[in-house]
Amino acid sequence: MKIRSIVVDDEPLALEMVCKFVEKTGFLQLEARFDSALEALAYINSHEVDLMFLDIQMPDLTGMELARVLEGRKGQISPKVIFTTAYNQFAIEGYKVDALDYLLKPFSYEEFLTASQKALRHFETAASQASTATDDYIFLKVEYQLVKVLLKDIVLVEGYKDYVKVHLSGKNAPLLSLTTLKAMEEMLPQRQFMRVHRSYIISLEHIQSISKSTVNMGIVTITVGEGYKESFLQFINKWIQ
Structure with missing residues (x-):
């Protein structure tokens, strides 16, 4: 390399x-x-x-x-x-x-x-x-091991300085991984995931409902950040007239 x-x-x-x-x-x-x-x-x-x-x-x-x-x-x-x-x-x-x-x-x-x-x-x-992302899964460092996570199960990723919470469908507790939201943004395929806030990356598959300024993920409704509104509006433009 x-x-x-x-x-x-x-x-x-x-x-x-x-x-x-x-x-x-x-x-x-x-x-x-x-x-x-x-x-x-x-x-x-x-x-x-x-x-x-x-x-x-x-x-x-x-x-x-x-x-x-x-x-x-x-x-x-x-x-x-x-x-x-x-x-x-x-x-x-x-x-x-x-x-x-x-x-x-x-x-x-x-x-x-x-x-x-x-x-x-x-x-x-x-x-x-x-x-590994091309194979529909990634590995995340959780405590002292690498955990295999299917991309289709990721609902959203929430950033907290030096770690992230990965919320999964069907799971009550999120996975805590020692990485940054920016690193997750680079890792996850853009065709399936979008960053809509300085603290959130969402799965497009798991969106429940959307407006011009919010996105409802079921477990939380996120207000789209100012710096992310343009790309988000481009995404929803074909759905909202």
């Missing part, structure tokens, strides 16, 4: 060092380098990028702002982020944008490799889960 990577840092020496680290790592492929987050954003909008090594303190658009912009895109898979910064006060914010890791400058190649291996495990797991 080759992870398509870019490096973004406005400090020339830091940019050069991280690029060398990427080139030194066999499973990473350096696609581009940028000293501007705005230039990186333009590149990401027109190229496929898996992973971004991203500085935080930059002019015009900070790395944290870029991460938030990418996270807010609807219907597009955004690159995962490993922050590289000299400021440790951004660690909590990095967690909020689902960053894979947080490297505090100056860092060694060994520290860089540890973070990159975390990214490799993430993409290997995602690839494995995506392949």
